Amino acid sequence: MSPRSFFSKLLSSRNDNNQQLTQNQNDSPYSQSWKHRLMRFFIIVTLILSAIWLLLAIWYQFGATSFITWLTTIVIIGLLIPLLSATYHTKLANKIDDKLSNKKISNKKLSRWLAGGYAFIWLAGLGWFFSIEAKQDRNWQPEVSQVITYERDANNPDLITFSNVRNFDWHTPDEADERWDTRTVDMSKLSGVDVSNSYWMGPLIAHTLVSFRFEDDRPLAFSFEIRKEEDESFSALAGFFRRYELSLIGAEERDIIYTRSNARGEQVYLFPISHLQHSEVKALFESYLIAADELNTKPAWYNTLVSNCTNIIFYMARIVSGDRLPWDYRIWVSGWLPNYLYDVGMLDANPQLNKEQRSSQPWSMDTWYERTHINPKTQGFDNEVSVNADVNSREFSAQIRQGIPIPPLADSKVEAEARAQSAAEASEE
Known part of the structure; x- marks a missing residue:
């Protein structure tokens, strides 16, 4: 009208x-x-x-x-x-x-x-x-003060060198020793994707992070977050009114997950995504590189409903996987994202516990939540870097995955889709 x-x-x-x-x-x-x-x-x-x-x-x-x-x-x-x-x-x-x-x-x-x-x-x-435009030059809070950038190796485009990878030593929810690292990863060595949900305001609302695993290296985590200024605090309602710029953080898990599970006391769950091919994992990783380029070229606004930490990930993943990730209302209810992944077969209902043995009993969603809850695993973890930050990061990433079956990558698209379909059917039983 x-x-x-x-x-x-x-x-x-x-x-x-x-x-x-x-x-x-x-x-x-x-x-x-x-x-x-x-x-x-x-x-x-x-x-x-x-x-x-x-x-x-x-x-x-x-x-x-x-x-x-x-x-x-x-x-x-x-x-x-x-x-x-x-x-x-x-x-x-x-x-x-x-x-x-x-x-x-x-x-x-x-x-x-x-x-x-x-x-x-x-x-x-x-x-x-x-007409209100997002900006890069504000008085940002320390944890979002830098933007992640990268360079490709001229001889091997799979080698990506990141600058401004966050690797803070968190002491309290608001206090940390700042450290921004340079890190090189090899996309040909990508071995899988994990999704972490951090619950901070009841069962419906969670912050979603994505970690990429590598065959011979520690994981690298990405997180879409609001870019808060020094005097700002988060408000979901303010997020509808162009109050916060959008930020993409690349970080070590000992920083970006530890601060939620230990420093802030949020309840964090880590879910390994099943039935993916290496090409899909690599394409998703590349989509984060594109997102970094776009945000560095033209800042964007965070929006509580349409461009938040969860549905942006879904938009990118759907470009990669297409109809394997159908539209669903839970994309906008971030706390239910793991249930959505379970129903579409991206969390195996009968996971492989080791290279030879699969689970004898199908896992329900309740079992997944129980096994993937990382807070009990990180209690007492010494996150102070005394000698080698890389070693500390490896130890934290290994500790939060204890007892969680890590799925292998599928050899083909047919195999990946067939296993996902079988898992989805098992989840309905």
Whole structure:
């Protein structure tokens, strides 16, 4: 519906009401049809929600005590209340008609002026909101102060050298010894993918991280996060209003997982993804390189709903795996992501415990949660780097995987899809 037709509906509502009431000689609004009342209800709700959205956007950008925030609030309320009253409150509208008749101004004309003023303010606010650009040069908090970059080896494109790999020594949730490392990895040695869910606000909300395993090296973890400034704290509601830039962090697991499981006390689970080919793992890894390039070229906004730590991963993975990852509401409920992976066969219901033996009993999702809970495994882990940070990182990554079956890569696409289908069917039994 165009703005013009929308406000035509809005302004014609009461006039149509009066015509109907005159014909029926009945002043009660209940004589209107249910369709008309439903249309009126949706228009009122739309106006109120649009006002709330604009006021929240301004509040999160300028602050609650800002002159702009207060001025906009007064103007919006000053337009919206008379507009709704003059258009939909029958008794009040009739009184307004009586008072305006002496001034040769009709209630219909007043409603149009109010609606036009509100539409102008709201559309101007909408244009302002979408003109806000993300930036790289702010006073960032230490853990997001650097951006990850990389270079390919000129002779071997599989060799990737990363700069600004985060490897902090965390002491408390807010205090750490900063360290940004340079690290080279070989994509030809990729051996698998693990997804970690860190629960910090109940069972529905979790932060999702992705770790890439290598045959002869420690894992490397990636995490999409909000890029907080020094004076900022996270708010899920603020995440809808261009309050936080999006950041891609490349880190050692002893940093980015330890800070959640130990320093912050969040509940962390690590799930090894089954039934992948090496080409899929490599393509997913490459998609993180592309994401790093894009964010470094043009900063982007974090959005709580459409561009958060979980669904961005899903978008990238779906490009790689296609229909093997069907759309599902749990993509937007990050805490249920492991259940989704289990149902589509990416968590094996009958995992291979070692090279020779598979599980004798199918694993339920409850079993997966029990076996992959890493907090009990990391209690007492000495995360202070005294001699060699690489050794410490290897030890932490090995410790959080104790008791978790690490699946081998599939030899072909047919094998990968067949095993995933079999696992999905087993999960339904």
